[in-house]
Amino acid sequence: MPSMTTRKARWRAPSVLPGFGLTFGFSLAWLSLIVLIPLSTLFLKSAGMGWQAFVDVGFSERALTAYRLSFGTAIAAAFVNAVFGLLVAWVLVRYEFPGKRVISALVDLPFALPTAVAGIALTALYAPSGWVGQYLDPLGIKVAFTPIGITVALVFIGLPFVVRSVEPVLADLGKDVEEAAATLGASRAQTFARVIFPAILPALFTGFALAFARGVGEYGSVIFISGNMPGRTEIAPLLIVTQLEQYNYNGATAIAMVMMLVSFAVLFTLNALQSIRRRRLGA
Amino acid sequence: MIRVQNITKRFGNYPALHGIDLEIQPGEFIALLGPSGSGKTTLLRIIAGLEFQDEGQVYFNGDDVSDIPVGKRNVGFVFQQYALFRHMTVADNIAFGLTVRKARRRPAKAEIKARAEELLRVVQLEGLGQRYPGQLSGGQRQRVALARALAIEPGLLLLDEPFGALDAKVRKDLRRWLRDLHKQMGLTSIFVTHDQEEALELADRVVVMDHGRIDQIGTPEQVYMEPATAFVSHFVGETNRLPDGRHIRPHDFEITATGSDRVIVDNVFRKGGSWRVEGRLTETDTIVEIDVDAHEAPPTIGETVTIAARRARTFSSAGDR
Numbered sequence: 340m341p342s343m344t345t346r347k348a349r350w351r352a353p354s355v356l357p358g359f360g361l362t363f364g365f366s367l368a369w370l371s372l373i374v375l376i377p378l379s380t381l382f383l384k385s386a387g388m389g390w391q392a393f394v395d396v397g398f399s400e401r402a403l404t405a406y407r408l409s410f411g412t413a414i415a416a417a418f419v420n421a422v423f424g425l426l427v428a429w430v431l432v433r434y435e436f437p438g439k440r441v442i443s444a445l446v447d448l449p450f451a452l453p454t455a456v457a458g459i460a461l462t463a464l465y466a467p468s469g470w471v472g473q474y475l476d477p478l479g480i481k482v483a484f485t486p487i488g489i490t491v492a493l494v495f496i497g498l499p500f501v502v503r504s505v506e507p508v509l510a511d512l513g514k515d516v517e518e519a520a521a522t523l524g525a526s527r528a529q530t531f532a533r534v535i536f537p538a539i540l541p542a543l544f545t546g547f548a549l550a551f552a553r554g555v556g557e558y559g560s561v562i563f564i565s566g567n568m569p570g571r572t573e574i575a576p577l578l579i580v581t582q583l584e585q586y587n588y589n590g591a592t593a594i595a596m597v598m599m600l601v602s603f604a605v606l607f608t609l610n611a612l613q614s615i616r617r618r619r620l621g622a
Numbered sequence: 623m624i625r626v627q628n629i630t631k632r633f634g635n636y637p638a639l640h641g642i643d644l645e646i647q648p649g650e651f652i653a654l655l656g657p658s659g660s661g662k663t664t665l666l667r668i669i670a671g672l673e674f675q676d677e678g679q680v681y682f683n684g685d686d687v688s689d690i691p692v693g694k695r696n697v698g699f700v701f702q703q704y705a706l707f708r709h710m711t712v713a714d715n716i717a718f719g720l721t722v723r724k725a726r727r728r729p730a731k732a733e734i735k736a737r738a739e740e741l742l743r744v745v746q747l748e749g750l751g752q753r754y755p756g757q758l759s760g761g762q763r764q765r766v767a768l769a770r771a772l773a774i775e776p777g778l779l780l781l782d783e784p785f786g787a788l789d790a791k792v793r794k795d796l797r798r799w800l801r802d803l804h805k806q807m808g809l810t811s812i813f814v815t816h817d818q819e820e821a822l823e824l825a826d827r828v829v830v831m832d833h834g835r836i837d838q839i840g841t842p843e844q845v846y847m848e849p850a851t852a853f854v855s856h857f858v859g860e861t862n863r864l865p866d867g868r869h870i871r872p873h874d875f876e877i878t879a880t881g882s883d884r885v886i887v888d889n890v891f892r893k894g895g896s897w898r899v900e901g902r903l904t905e906t907d908t909i910v911e912i913d914v915d916a917h918e919a920p921p922t923i924g925e926t927v928t929i930a931a932r933r934a935r936t937f938s939s940a941g942d943r
Contacts (some may be wrong), residue, residue, distance in 0.1 A: 388683035519673055519767075521692045522699040523719035523774055533722070535909040 355590060378599065385596045388589040397593035401569055406597065409575040413554030416493030420550045421543055423494075426502025432509045445450055446502050449495055454559030462564045484566030489574065492560040498549030502533055504546030508539050530569070541613060548609040556601050623647055624669070624810065629678035631635065631664055631834075634654075637836045638664045642678070651804050652812045653825035657857065658822045662814045663782055665894040671695045681868050683811075684778065698771030702783040704763045706755040712766050713738045713751035715836040719774035728841060742801070761792040772807070779804075781813035783823075785820065797824060818858045822846060830854045852937045862910045864903070868934040872898070873913040877921060881928035885910060 382617035385393055397403065400418040431443055449457065465472045475482060482488045512535065520530040567570040573581075575598050582591035624646040633638040639661045646652055654662040656766045669680055671692035679688045687695055698885040707715050714721075716738045722910055744749050755829070757764055763786060769777060784800070785793040801824050804811050815821050816903035820844040830838045830845055830853075838850035849855035852869060861869045864883075873896070885901040892898070897920040899912040904926065912929060916921050921927050 344717040513703065513705060515701045515703060516707065517771075518692075518703040519701060519707075520718070520722075522670060522672070522697060523722065523770065525718070525722040526693070527724045532709055534704065535720075537707075540709075 360397045366602060381592060381595055381599065384588070384592045385448070389595065391591060393596075395471065396582075396587075396590040397519045397597045401573070402575070402594050402597070405573050405575040405578045405594075406601070408486060408489070408572070409555055409598070410601065412489040412493055412553050413557075413575070416497055416554045417547045418544060419490070419494045419550035420497045420501045421547045423497055424546060424550070425505055425539075426511055428505040429538035432506055443456050447499050449497075450499050451552065454496065455563065457495055458492055458560030458563030461495065461560065465491065483564050484568075485573060486572060488566075489561050489566040489572065492564050495559055496557050496560060496606070497553050500549035501543065501546030504549065505539055505542045508542035509535075512538055519528075531590045543618060544609065544613060548606060552606055554603060555598070623681075623683060624812075625679075625681040626665070626681045629665065629668060629675045629680070631661075631673070631675050632666065637834055639668075639675070642834075642836060643828060644836065644839070645647065646810065646812065648810050649808060650810055651704055651801070651824060651826045653821035653828045654812060654814045655818060655821040655828050656831035657856070659833075660831040662816075662829075664810060665831070666780050666782055666814050668701050669778070670697050672699070674798075680715065696774065696776055698774060698779040700764070700767050700771050700778030700779070700781040700784050702786045704755070704760075704767045704787075706763055706766055706770070707745050708755050710754075712747065712753050712755065712758070713742070713753060715755065715766055716751075716769045716773050717772060725809035729914060737773060741773055744772070744807075745769040746799075746902050759792075760788050763798055764788065764871070768803075768886060777810070779809050779811040781811065782816055783816070785815075795850070800824070822858070828858070830858060832857070832866075847933065856939070860911060862895045862908075864910075865906045865908055866934050868931065868939065870931045870934045872911040874931055874933040875910070875912040875929050877912065877914060877927045878930050878933060879928065883929050884925050885912070887921045887923055887925050887927060890923055892916075 352494060356599060430559055431446075462483050463469050465475070467473065467476040467481070467483070469483070472483060480487075484489060516534055516538070517530055520534045525533065546594065558574075559579070561574055563578055565574060565575055565577075567577055575594060579591045579594050579598075582588075582594065623643075626642055629639055629642040631637075632901055642661075642665060642845055644665075646798075648888040653768055655664060656662045664673060664824050670673050671687070671690060675688070679686050681687065682695065691854060692699075697709075707718065710718070713735075717734050720734045720737065723729075728734075738751065738866055739748075747762060747769070750758065752761070755766065757767065757787065764787075768784075785796055788796065797820060803809075813824070813847045822845075824844060824895070827839060828842055829836055838845055838854045840848070845854055845858050849869075851862075852863070855869045857860045862875075863869055877899070884904040885899075886904055887899055887901045889900040890897060893913070896916050897914040897918075899914055899920060901910055901911060901912065902908065912928075
């Protein structure tokens with residue numbers, strides 16, 4: 340008996356919470372069906388096409404431009420969302436006003452709305468003849484059918500991630516911490532910059548990462564507003580679909596592989612940074 | 623000198639403070655003692671400037687500070703839940719009040735660092751400056767909070783239930799230590815507590831509050847031995863209230879054959895250095911608590927004894943709330 344306990348302890352720390360085997364098994368099976376197996380077929384498929392062919396398609400001029408556009412606009416949109424999502428969360432948490440619940444519900448709308456609808460609505464709005472576009476056009480600002488338009492669509496899609504990540508942390512931040520800063524002579528601006536902002540930064544970081552990840556993979560809303568000009572406003576997911584429509588499955592797979600690896604590297608780095616930070620705080 | 627004059631405060635329809643007057647001399651250690659809802663914390667926060675009174679004035683050394691915001695009053699405030707900045711090291715927490723000063727009044731970096739080090743020594747946390755608050759125990763965190771408040775060299779130190787979140791042993795040690803620190807540094811301090819033992823042990827003077835009013839201001843000796851109202855008598859120390867209106871401390875009873883009141887003994891147990899006898903007056907069924915010297919034999923449960931009061935107080939009905 341004792342030897343068995345020792346053997347188990349090596350595999351995982353003993354815990355009073357029951358059901359580790361069962362729940363872990365289910366998690367693994369579920370993850371396999373939904374994520375791991377589909378992704379591994381991607382690996383297998385691209386492994387079958389040979390290195391040279393992979394590089395030719397995956398790193399072609401057109402593909403590189405599409406990656407740059409996809410990742411660039413996703414990062415830009417995530418930054419915009421980090422700023423304005425924080426603002427929305429701040430307003431929702433710190434103030435009481437009529438219609439607060441309605442606004443809070445509106446924030447989640449991008450989750451539910453078919454992205455194509457969002458794309459068409461934004462295009463109609465920002466096209467040179469649209470409600471907003473007609474005023475921007477004379478100023479020489481073109482939104483629809485440019486990378487700016489893509490960013491606008493991604494901002495729309497990613498907003499809820501930042502708001503919903505930051506909101507609970509901001510609500511949880513004790514009033515006494517702010518009061519402590521005030522008694523020590525800090526101004527409102529200093530209190531925000533040195534006390535509040537660092538406290539919500541990890542949540543903001545998470546929201547940023549989620550919004551970025553969502554933006555990289557977004558397809559539905561972008562294809563309407565981007566104009567889809569190869570080499571200029573063609574995002575990587577669209578390039579994949581284009582390859583598929585031309586029955587070039589290997590090409591589609593190669594581009595998907597590159598996107599997946601880059602996305603994974605970025606998200607993994609963001610997560611690692613977070614956990615280093617958490618460990619430092621001793622929490 | 624701190625002077626609080628005719629302070630009144632309402633939260634909506636709820637009256638929190640009515641016409642509070644209080645004077646505090648430099649170097650004094652004052653306890654605001656009262657049950658929850660007595661207004662003691664509200665009064666402390668008004669003195670700090672974290673809350674604003676509806677009526678009345680607060681004077682610091684003769685200057686009316688009623689409209690001066692908290693950051694300019696130069697008070698140190700220690701919060702019950704520490705309120706430390708979790709993302710900063712202990713040293714940065716302590717230095718915070720100095721680093722947020724305007725460049726003109728801000729000490730040089732090296733000087734700030736030296737001050738933080740010195741305060742770490744004062745609160746006996748040498749060598750922990752680079753830790754984060756999350757890595758400290760409750761008692762250590764409270765001492766960091768104290769050091770942070772002291773860093774700005776406050777004219778007045780305010781502590782809101784400073785030991786409330788700590789366990790009994792740590793609380794006792796920290797209490798004694800705070801009392802010494804107050805003396806050594808020549809501070810003027812006010813602390814809020816609902817623990818009468820804490821108030822009597824630490825304070826030079828105790829302000830007993832109830833329902834937004836001050837019932838009594840006096841030395842620990844005065845509020846214990848000469849309570850001004852029935853409330854003070856019951857809240858500070860234990861008191862039996864007899865049906866005839868007398869208020870008698872358990873240790874002011876004696877069990878004697880010549881006593882006038884008959885008591886049926888319900889329970890006897892040891893309480894510190896004496897026996898505690900719980901019983902009922904036979905005539906009125908009133909519950910009474912009696913202390914019997916540890917060297918004497920206590921009565922047995924179920925026995926009927928007669929008791930006499932060595933000392934009793936009565937209060938006019940005006941003060942009898």
